Amino acid sequence: MAGSGLQIFAAYPALGPRGGLYSWYPLQNDSPPSWLRFGGWLAGARHWHFAIAWFLIFNGVIYLIYMIASGEWRRRVFIPKRDATNAIAMFGYYLRIRKTPPPEDFYNGLQRMAYTSAIVFGMIVVLSGVAIYKPVQLHWITAAFGGYDVARVVHLSCLVLLASFTAMHLILVALHPRTVVTMVTGGQRG
Amino acid sequence: MARLITRRKLLLGIAASTALAGCDSRAASMFLAGMGRWNERVDRLLFSENRLAPEAPASELTPEADFPNYFISDSMPIAPDNWVLMIGGMVARPAVYSVDDLMRMPRTGMRIRHHCVEGWSAVAEWHGVQLREIAKMVGASRDAQYVEFRSFDNGYYSTWDIESSMHPQTILAYGMNGHALTPEHGAPVRLYSPVKLGYKSVKYLTEVNFLPMRAGGYWEDQGYDWYGGV
Numbered sequence: 001m002a003g004s005g006l007q008i009f010a011a012y013p014a015l016g017p018r019g020g021l022y023s024w025y026p027l028q029n030d031s032p033p034s035w036l037r038f039g040g041w042l043a044g045a046r047h048w049h050f051a052i053a054w055f056l057i058f059n060g061v062i063y064l065i066y067m068i069a070s071g072e073w074r075r076r077v078f079i080p081k082r083d084a085t086n087a088i089a090m091f092g093y094y095l096r097i098r099k100t101p102p103p104e105d106f107y108n109g110l111q112r113m114a115y116t117s118a119i120v121f122g123m124i125v126v127l128s129g130v131a132i133y134k135p136v137q138l139h140w141i142t143a144a145f146g147g148y149d150v151a152r153v154v155h156l157s158c159l160v161l162l163a164s165f166t167a168m169h170l171i172l173v174a175l176h177p178r179t180v181v182t183m184v185t186g187g188q189r190g
Numbered sequence: 191m192a193r194l195i196t197r198r199k200l201l202l203g204i205a206a207s208t209a210l211a212g213c214d215s216r217a218a219s220m221f222l223a224g225m226g227r228w229n230e231r232v233d234r235l236l237f238s239e240n241r242l243a244p245e246a247p248a249s250e251l252t253p254e255a256d257f258p259n260y261f262i263s264d265s266m267p268i269a270p271d272n273w274v275l276m277i278g279g280m281v282a283r284p285a286v287y288s289v290d291d292l293m294r295m296p297r298t299g300m301r302i303r304h305h306c307v308e309g310w311s312a313v314a315e316w317h318g319v320q321l322r323e324i325a326k327m328v329g330a331s332r333d334a335q336y337v338e339f340r341s342f343d344n345g346y347y348s349t350w351d352i353e354s355s356m357h358p359q360t361i362l363a364y365g366m367n368g369h370a371l372t373p374e375h376g377a378p379v380r381l382y383s384p385v386k387l388g389y390k391s392v393k394y395l396t397e398v399n400f401l402p403m404r405a406g407g408y409w410e411d412q413g414y415d416w417y418g419g420v
Contacts, residue, residue, distance in 0.1 A: 011309055012308040012309035
Protein backbone atom coordinates (compact mmCIF):
# COMPACT_ATOMS: atom_id res chain seq x y z
CA MET A 1 0.00 0.00 0.00
CA ALA A 2 2.80 2.41 0.94
CA GLY A 3 4.84 1.71 -2.20
CA SER A 4 1.94 1.99 -4.62
CA GLY A 5 0.70 5.06 -2.75
CA LEU A 6 4.06 6.78 -3.18
CA GLN A 7 4.06 5.85 -6.88
CA ILE A 8 0.65 7.54 -7.18
CA PHE A 9 1.95 10.52 -5.18
CA ALA A 10 4.88 10.82 -7.62
CA ALA A 11 2.41 11.80 -10.38
CA TYR A 12 1.71 15.03 -8.48
CA PRO A 13 4.29 15.22 -5.68
CA ALA A 14 2.80 18.37 -4.26
CA LEU A 15 0.25 19.21 -1.58
CA GLY A 16 -2.60 21.62 -2.14
CA PRO A 17 -4.80 22.36 -5.15
CA ARG A 18 -3.52 23.73 -8.45
CA GLY A 19 -2.74 27.40 -8.06
CA GLY A 20 -2.87 27.13 -4.26
CA LEU A 21 -0.06 24.85 -3.06
CA TYR A 22 0.26 24.76 0.71
CA SER A 23 3.13 27.04 1.74
CA TRP A 24 3.91 25.04 4.91
CA TYR A 25 4.96 21.94 2.95
CA PRO A 26 8.71 22.15 2.32
CA LEU A 27 9.03 19.36 -0.28
CA GLN A 28 6.69 20.70 -3.00
CA ASN A 29 7.35 18.91 -6.30
CA ASP A 30 10.01 16.62 -4.80
CA SER A 31 9.22 13.06 -5.88
CA PRO A 32 9.62 10.22 -3.39
CA PRO A 33 12.71 8.10 -4.21
CA SER A 34 12.08 5.37 -6.77
CA TRP A 35 13.19 2.54 -4.44
CA LEU A 36 10.24 3.36 -2.17
CA ARG A 37 7.73 3.14 -5.03
CA PHE A 38 5.83 0.15 -6.32
CA GLY A 39 3.68 -0.51 -9.37
CA GLY A 40 5.92 0.80 -12.14
CA TRP A 41 3.78 3.72 -13.28
CA LEU A 42 0.69 5.64 -12.29
CA ALA A 43 -1.90 3.27 -13.82
CA GLY A 44 -0.14 0.16 -12.45
CA ALA A 45 0.24 1.65 -8.97
CA ARG A 46 -3.44 2.63 -8.94
CA HIS A 47 -4.47 -0.93 -9.83
CA TRP A 48 -2.31 -2.34 -7.02
CA HIS A 49 -3.40 0.27 -4.51
CA PHE A 50 -7.14 -0.18 -5.07
CA ALA A 51 -6.79 -3.98 -5.19
CA ILE A 52 -4.80 -4.43 -1.98
CA ALA A 53 -6.85 -1.79 -0.16
CA TRP A 54 -9.72 -4.29 0.15
CA PHE A 55 -7.47 -6.77 1.96
CA LEU A 56 -6.25 -4.06 4.32
CA ILE A 57 -9.85 -3.15 5.14
CA PHE A 58 -10.91 -6.82 5.44
CA ASN A 59 -7.97 -7.55 7.72
CA GLY A 60 -8.69 -4.49 9.84
CA VAL A 61 -12.37 -5.33 10.23
CA ILE A 62 -11.63 -8.94 11.27
CA TYR A 63 -9.06 -7.64 13.76
CA LEU A 64 -11.47 -5.12 15.28
CA ILE A 65 -14.29 -7.66 15.51
CA TYR A 66 -11.98 -10.11 17.27
CA MET A 67 -10.65 -7.46 19.65
CA ILE A 68 -14.14 -6.43 20.67
CA ALA A 69 -15.77 -9.89 20.75
CA SER A 70 -12.96 -11.52 22.73
CA GLY A 71 -12.64 -8.71 25.23
CA GLU A 72 -8.93 -8.51 24.33
CA TRP A 73 -9.29 -4.77 23.87
CA ARG A 74 -9.42 -4.30 27.64
CA ARG A 75 -5.78 -5.19 28.14
CA ARG A 76 -4.59 -3.66 24.85
CA VAL A 77 -6.40 -0.35 24.35
CA PHE A 78 -4.87 2.77 25.83
CA ILE A 79 -7.23 4.09 28.49
CA PRO A 80 -5.82 7.45 29.63
CA LYS A 81 -7.13 7.18 33.21
CA ARG A 82 -5.40 3.82 33.66
CA ASP A 83 -2.35 4.16 31.41
CA ALA A 84 -1.32 7.81 31.12
CA THR A 85 0.85 7.93 34.26
CA ASN A 86 2.49 4.64 33.38
CA ALA A 87 3.14 5.81 29.82
CA ILE A 88 4.86 8.99 31.00
CA ALA A 89 6.95 7.02 33.50
CA MET A 90 7.99 4.55 30.78
CA PHE A 91 8.91 7.43 28.48
CA GLY A 92 11.03 8.85 31.29
CA TYR A 93 12.73 5.48 31.66
CA TYR A 94 13.56 5.39 27.93
CA LEU A 95 15.01 8.90 28.19
CA ARG A 96 17.14 7.74 31.16
CA ILE A 97 15.40 10.28 33.39
CA ARG A 98 14.01 7.41 35.48
CA LYS A 99 16.23 4.61 36.67
CA THR A 100 13.60 1.88 36.90
CA PRO A 101 10.75 1.06 34.50
CA PRO A 102 7.21 1.43 35.86
CA PRO A 103 5.33 -1.79 36.68
CA GLU A 104 3.81 -3.43 33.63
CA ASP A 105 1.23 -6.16 33.19
CA PHE A 106 0.45 -7.37 29.67
CA TYR A 107 1.71 -4.12 28.12
CA ASN A 108 3.08 -0.99 29.69
CA GLY A 109 1.25 2.31 29.22
CA LEU A 110 3.54 3.52 26.45
CA GLN A 111 3.05 0.33 24.47
CA ARG A 112 -0.70 0.67 24.81
CA MET A 113 -0.51 4.25 23.60
CA ALA A 114 1.65 3.33 20.60
CA TYR A 115 -0.44 0.32 19.53
CA THR A 116 -3.74 2.11 19.99
CA SER A 117 -2.59 5.14 18.03
CA ALA A 118 -1.44 2.85 15.19
CA ILE A 119 -4.97 1.41 15.02
CA VAL A 120 -6.45 4.90 15.02
CA PHE A 121 -4.08 6.02 12.23
CA GLY A 122 -4.99 2.85 10.36
CA MET A 123 -8.66 3.79 10.49
CA ILE A 124 -7.94 7.38 9.45
CA VAL A 125 -5.72 6.24 6.56
CA VAL A 126 -8.61 4.12 5.23
CA LEU A 127 -11.23 6.85 5.66
CA SER A 128 -9.06 9.58 4.12
CA GLY A 129 -8.25 7.16 1.30
CA VAL A 130 -11.96 6.69 0.61
CA ALA A 131 -12.35 10.48 0.73
CA ILE A 132 -9.83 11.01 -2.08
CA TYR A 133 -10.92 7.88 -4.01
CA LYS A 134 -14.57 9.00 -4.35
CA PRO A 135 -14.66 12.74 -3.63
CA VAL A 136 -17.91 13.15 -5.57
CA GLN A 137 -19.98 10.03 -4.87
CA LEU A 138 -18.92 10.11 -1.18
CA HIS A 139 -18.41 13.86 -0.95
CA TRP A 140 -19.70 13.97 2.64
CA ILE A 141 -16.66 11.94 3.73
CA THR A 142 -14.36 14.26 1.76
CA ALA A 143 -16.11 17.27 3.30
CA ALA A 144 -15.64 15.80 6.80
CA PHE A 145 -11.88 15.93 6.22
CA GLY A 146 -12.10 19.54 5.05
CA GLY A 147 -12.04 18.87 1.31
CA TYR A 148 -10.12 16.83 -1.25
CA ASP A 149 -6.68 18.36 -0.87
CA VAL A 150 -6.81 18.34 2.94
CA ALA A 151 -7.89 14.68 2.89
CA ARG A 152 -4.91 13.96 0.65
CA VAL A 153 -2.60 15.59 3.23
CA VAL A 154 -4.22 13.53 6.01
CA HIS A 155 -3.82 10.36 3.93
CA LEU A 156 -0.09 10.96 3.37
CA SER A 157 0.47 12.11 6.97
CA CYS A 158 -0.99 8.81 8.20
CA LEU A 159 1.50 7.01 5.97
CA VAL A 160 4.38 8.95 7.59
CA LEU A 161 3.03 8.24 11.09
CA LEU A 162 2.46 4.53 10.40
CA ALA A 163 5.92 4.24 8.82
CA SER A 164 7.46 5.90 11.90
CA PHE A 165 5.51 3.52 14.13
CA THR A 166 6.78 0.52 12.16
CA ALA A 167 10.36 1.78 12.23
CA MET A 168 10.22 2.37 15.98
CA HIS A 169 8.61 -1.02 16.48
CA LEU A 170 11.35 -2.78 14.51
CA ILE A 171 14.11 -0.92 16.37
CA LEU A 172 12.67 -1.90 19.74
CA VAL A 173 12.19 -5.52 18.65
CA ALA A 174 15.81 -5.59 17.48
CA LEU A 175 16.86 -4.31 20.93
CA HIS A 176 14.72 -6.94 22.67
CA PRO A 177 14.88 -9.99 20.38
CA ARG A 178 13.23 -12.30 22.92
CA THR A 179 9.90 -10.51 22.40
CA VAL A 180 9.68 -12.02 18.91
CA VAL A 181 8.88 -15.43 20.40
CA THR A 182 6.10 -13.99 22.54
CA MET A 183 4.67 -12.09 19.56
CA VAL A 184 4.50 -15.20 17.40
CA THR A 185 3.25 -17.69 19.99
CA GLY A 186 0.94 -15.29 21.75
CA GLY A 187 2.83 -15.69 25.02
CA GLN A 188 1.35 -17.03 28.19
CA ARG A 189 -2.37 -17.32 28.52
CA GLY A 190 -3.76 -15.76 31.58
CA MET B 191 -10.78 -22.64 25.57
CA ALA B 192 -10.28 -24.87 22.55
CA ARG B 193 -9.27 -22.96 19.42
CA LEU B 194 -10.19 -24.28 16.01
CA ILE B 195 -7.49 -22.26 14.31
CA THR B 196 -4.32 -22.10 16.33
CA ARG B 197 -1.81 -19.39 15.68
CA ARG B 198 0.62 -22.01 14.36
CA LYS B 199 -1.87 -23.35 11.80
CA LEU B 200 -2.69 -19.83 10.71
CA LEU B 201 0.97 -18.97 10.14
CA LEU B 202 1.56 -22.18 8.17
CA GLY B 203 -1.49 -21.37 6.03
CA ILE B 204 -0.28 -17.88 5.28
CA ALA B 205 3.19 -19.15 4.37
CA ALA B 206 1.69 -21.74 2.01
CA SER B 207 -0.59 -19.26 0.25
CA THR B 208 2.23 -16.75 -0.18
CA ALA B 209 4.35 -19.45 -1.81
CA LEU B 210 1.45 -20.34 -4.09
CA ALA B 211 0.84 -16.74 -5.11
CA GLY B 212 4.54 -16.33 -5.84
CA CYS B 213 5.47 -13.30 -7.82
CA ASP B 214 4.47 -14.70 -11.19
CA SER B 215 3.48 -11.73 -13.35
CA ARG B 216 0.63 -13.69 -14.98
CA ALA B 217 -0.87 -14.43 -11.59
CA ALA B 218 -0.37 -10.81 -10.59
CA SER B 219 -2.12 -9.45 -13.67
CA MET B 220 -5.01 -11.88 -13.28
CA PHE B 221 -5.35 -10.80 -9.67
CA LEU B 222 -5.31 -7.12 -10.66
CA ALA B 223 -7.81 -7.67 -13.48
CA GLY B 224 -10.17 -9.47 -11.11
CA MET B 225 -9.90 -6.77 -8.47
CA GLY B 226 -10.36 -4.16 -11.20
CA ARG B 227 -13.68 -5.75 -12.19
CA TRP B 228 -14.70 -5.82 -8.54
CA ASN B 229 -13.77 -2.15 -8.12
CA GLU B 230 -15.82 -1.21 -11.19
CA ARG B 231 -18.83 -3.00 -9.70
CA VAL B 232 -18.39 -1.03 -6.49
CA ASP B 233 -17.98 2.16 -8.54
CA ARG B 234 -21.24 1.51 -10.38
CA LEU B 235 -23.03 0.73 -7.11
CA LEU B 236 -21.80 3.98 -5.55
CA PHE B 237 -22.85 6.01 -8.58
CA SER B 238 -26.21 7.70 -8.45
CA GLU B 239 -27.72 9.68 -11.31
CA ASN B 240 -29.26 12.02 -8.75
CA ARG B 241 -26.16 12.73 -6.71
CA LEU B 242 -24.66 16.03 -7.74
CA ALA B 243 -21.09 17.11 -7.21
CA PRO B 244 -21.22 20.00 -4.73
CA GLU B 245 -20.86 23.52 -6.16
CA ALA B 246 -17.56 25.08 -5.12
CA PRO B 247 -17.59 28.61 -3.64
CA ALA B 248 -16.24 31.38 -5.91
CA SER B 249 -13.34 31.85 -3.49
CA GLU B 250 -11.99 28.42 -4.48
CA LEU B 251 -11.86 29.21 -8.20
CA THR B 252 -8.44 28.27 -9.61
CA PRO B 253 -6.62 31.08 -11.44
CA GLU B 254 -7.10 30.09 -15.07
CA ALA B 255 -3.37 30.16 -15.81
CA ASP B 256 -2.91 27.53 -13.09
CA PHE B 257 -5.59 25.19 -14.47
CA PRO B 258 -3.54 22.53 -16.27
CA ASN B 259 -4.28 21.69 -19.88
CA TYR B 260 -2.80 19.17 -22.24
CA PHE B 261 -3.30 17.58 -25.62
CA ILE B 262 -1.65 14.60 -27.29
CA SER B 263 -1.04 16.29 -30.66
CA ASP B 264 2.37 17.82 -31.37
CA SER B 265 0.88 21.28 -31.34
CA MET B 266 -2.30 22.83 -29.97
CA PRO B 267 -5.27 21.38 -31.87
CA ILE B 268 -7.22 24.17 -33.59
CA ALA B 269 -10.71 23.49 -34.93
CA PRO B 270 -11.27 24.00 -38.67
CA ASP B 271 -13.62 26.85 -39.67
CA ASN B 272 -16.27 24.40 -40.79
CA TRP B 273 -16.21 22.50 -37.47
CA VAL B 274 -19.38 20.61 -36.57
CA LEU B 275 -20.28 18.07 -33.92
CA MET B 276 -21.81 14.83 -35.16
CA ILE B 277 -24.21 12.88 -32.94
CA GLY B 278 -24.71 9.32 -34.17
CA GLY B 279 -24.75 5.65 -33.39
CA MET B 280 -27.97 4.12 -32.07
CA VAL B 281 -30.12 7.22 -32.43
CA ALA B 282 -33.43 7.77 -34.22
CA ARG B 283 -32.37 11.15 -35.67
CA PRO B 284 -28.61 11.53 -36.21
CA ALA B 285 -27.67 15.20 -35.93
CA VAL B 286 -24.97 17.65 -36.90
CA TYR B 287 -24.59 20.70 -34.66
CA SER B 288 -22.57 23.90 -34.88
CA VAL B 289 -21.55 25.78 -31.73
CA ASP B 290 -24.43 28.22 -32.40
CA ASP B 291 -26.88 25.30 -32.52
CA LEU B 292 -25.64 24.13 -29.11
CA MET B 293 -25.85 27.65 -27.69
CA ARG B 294 -29.54 27.83 -28.63
CA MET B 295 -30.26 24.75 -26.49
CA PRO B 296 -31.02 24.97 -22.74
CA ARG B 297 -27.86 26.11 -21.00
CA THR B 298 -26.40 24.48 -17.87
CA GLY B 299 -23.60 25.94 -15.78
CA MET B 300 -21.69 24.76 -12.74
CA ARG B 301 -18.68 25.69 -10.63
CA ILE B 302 -17.08 22.44 -9.54
CA ARG B 303 -13.86 20.79 -8.50
CA HIS B 304 -11.98 18.83 -11.14
CA HIS B 305 -10.17 15.66 -10.02
CA CYS B 306 -7.24 14.49 -12.09
CA VAL B 307 -5.95 10.92 -12.04
CA GLU B 308 -2.56 12.37 -11.06
CA GLY B 309 -3.93 13.57 -7.74
CA TRP B 310 -4.42 17.29 -8.26
CA SER B 311 -7.65 19.20 -8.09
CA ALA B 312 -8.70 22.56 -9.53
CA VAL B 313 -11.92 24.55 -9.70
CA ALA B 314 -13.51 26.15 -12.76
CA GLU B 315 -16.92 27.18 -14.03
CA TRP B 316 -18.20 25.33 -17.07
CA HIS B 317 -21.26 25.97 -19.18
CA GLY B 318 -22.87 24.13 -22.04
CA VAL B 319 -25.64 21.66 -22.81
CA GLN B 320 -26.54 18.58 -20.80
CA LEU B 321 -25.72 15.47 -22.81
CA ARG B 322 -29.03 13.97 -21.71
CA GLU B 323 -30.86 16.87 -23.43
CA ILE B 324 -29.08 15.98 -26.64
CA ALA B 325 -29.81 12.26 -26.14
CA LYS B 326 -33.50 13.15 -25.98
CA MET B 327 -33.34 15.34 -29.08
CA VAL B 328 -31.67 12.70 -31.23
CA GLY B 329 -33.76 9.88 -29.78
CA ALA B 330 -30.99 7.70 -28.36
CA SER B 331 -31.98 4.02 -28.22
CA ARG B 332 -32.53 2.30 -24.89
CA ASP B 333 -30.11 -0.37 -26.08
CA ALA B 334 -27.26 2.13 -26.21
CA GLN B 335 -25.49 1.37 -22.94
CA TYR B 336 -22.30 3.23 -23.84
CA VAL B 337 -21.34 6.56 -25.33
CA GLU B 338 -18.19 7.16 -27.32
CA PHE B 339 -16.56 10.58 -27.61
CA ARG B 340 -14.14 11.32 -30.46
CA SER B 341 -11.91 14.34 -31.01
CA PHE B 342 -9.65 16.05 -33.53
CA ASP B 343 -6.73 15.82 -31.04
CA ASN B 344 -4.77 13.13 -32.88
CA GLY B 345 -7.45 10.49 -32.30
CA TYR B 346 -7.88 11.04 -28.54
CA TYR B 347 -11.13 9.38 -27.50
CA SER B 348 -12.97 7.77 -24.61
CA THR B 349 -16.08 5.70 -23.96
CA TRP B 350 -18.46 6.08 -21.05
CA ASP B 351 -21.22 4.08 -19.42
CA ILE B 352 -24.68 5.47 -20.23
CA GLU B 353 -25.55 6.24 -16.57
CA SER B 354 -22.62 8.65 -16.10
CA SER B 355 -23.24 10.13 -19.56
CA MET B 356 -26.84 10.98 -18.63
CA HIS B 357 -25.85 12.53 -15.27
CA PRO B 358 -27.28 16.06 -15.01
CA GLN B 359 -23.77 17.52 -14.60
CA THR B 360 -22.37 15.78 -17.68
CA ILE B 361 -22.32 18.48 -20.32
CA LEU B 362 -20.99 19.32 -23.74
CA ALA B 363 -19.22 22.51 -22.64
CA TYR B 364 -18.60 25.47 -24.93
CA GLY B 365 -17.65 27.88 -22.17
CA MET B 366 -15.37 28.15 -19.15
CA ASN B 367 -15.22 30.75 -16.37
CA GLY B 368 -17.81 32.90 -18.13
CA HIS B 369 -16.09 33.09 -21.54
CA ALA B 370 -15.95 30.91 -24.64
CA LEU B 371 -13.80 27.81 -24.37
CA THR B 372 -10.17 28.47 -25.35
CA PRO B 373 -8.10 26.04 -27.47
CA GLU B 374 -6.11 25.12 -24.32
CA HIS B 375 -9.24 23.68 -22.75
CA GLY B 376 -10.74 21.98 -25.78
CA ALA B 377 -12.38 24.62 -28.01
CA PRO B 378 -14.82 24.72 -29.56
CA VAL B 379 -16.68 22.05 -27.55
CA ARG B 380 -15.52 19.52 -24.98
CA LEU B 381 -17.10 16.94 -22.75
CA TYR B 382 -17.08 17.93 -19.08
CA SER B 383 -18.34 16.18 -15.97
CA PRO B 384 -17.44 16.10 -12.28
CA VAL B 385 -18.35 12.40 -11.94
CA LYS B 386 -15.28 11.16 -13.82
CA LEU B 387 -11.52 11.61 -13.64
CA GLY B 388 -10.20 14.32 -15.97
CA TYR B 389 -8.92 12.02 -18.71
CA LYS B 390 -12.48 10.82 -19.39
CA SER B 391 -13.59 14.36 -20.33
CA VAL B 392 -12.62 14.43 -24.00
CA LYS B 393 -11.69 17.84 -25.41
CA TYR B 394 -11.83 19.06 -29.04
CA LEU B 395 -14.96 16.97 -29.71
CA THR B 396 -15.93 15.84 -33.20
CA GLU B 397 -18.32 12.96 -32.60
CA VAL B 398 -20.61 11.58 -29.93
CA ASN B 399 -21.80 8.04 -30.67
CA PHE B 400 -24.37 6.02 -28.74
CA LEU B 401 -23.13 2.41 -28.75
CA PRO B 402 -24.50 -0.99 -27.72
CA MET B 403 -21.04 -2.22 -26.73
CA ARG B 404 -18.20 -0.95 -24.68
CA ALA B 405 -15.23 0.59 -26.50
CA GLY B 406 -11.91 1.84 -25.15
CA GLY B 407 -10.16 5.16 -24.89
CA TYR B 408 -6.77 6.77 -25.39
CA TRP B 409 -5.54 6.26 -21.79
CA GLU B 410 -7.85 3.33 -21.08
CA ASP B 411 -6.22 1.32 -23.90
CA GLN B 412 -2.85 1.87 -22.19
CA GLY B 413 -4.01 0.47 -18.87
CA TYR B 414 -5.80 3.28 -17.08
CA ASP B 415 -9.09 2.47 -15.38
CA TRP B 416 -11.95 2.41 -17.89
CA TYR B 417 -14.71 3.51 -15.52
CA GLY B 418 -12.69 6.34 -13.95
CA GLY B 419 -15.42 7.41 -11.53
CA VAL B 420 -14.71 9.78 -8.65
